[in-house]
Amino acid sequence: MTKRLYVGNLPYSITEDELRDLFNQVGEIEKLTIITDRETGRSKGFGFVEMATEELAQSAITRFNGYSINNRSLTVNEAKPREERGGGGGYGGNRGGYRENYRDRDGGDRRERYDRY
Numbered sequence: 001m002t003k004r005l006y007v008g009n010l011p012y013s014i015t016e017d018e019l020r021d022l023f024n025q026v027g028e029i030e031k032l033t034i035i036t037d038r039e040t041g042r043s044k045g046f047g048f049v050e051m052a053t054e055e056l057a058q059s060a061i062t063r064f065n066g067y068s069i070n071n072r073s074l075t076v077n078e079a080k081p082r083e084e085r086g087g088g089g090g091y092g093g094n095r096g097g098y099r100e101n102y103r104d105r106d107g108g109d110r111r112e113r114y115d116r117y
Contacts, residue, residue, distance in 0.1 A: 002030045003057035007064075008046040008075035010034065016047075023049050026063055027056035048079055 034047035051057040
């Protein structure tokens, strides 16, 4: 059974091939992904590695948690299940901050925007 690991504090310059070479030192990898920004394609500094067995995953955690690459100490631990996000998208409810306000002009149905700040 595969075990998914979170790998954090990655150098932004690391490639999937370099990370694969590193974790292959422990054993067989089922899947590997470095998370990137959708707009820029730049690494977000973390990723996930699925090891073939629980034992290999524990070996990888022991070996690479705190391991230094390009003066960055890796964080390697068991990945937590992804949390469900609430709502149907969008930006959620009123969370404060900038908000547009409207008021009637001359009592009619024309509305004029005024800023609260």
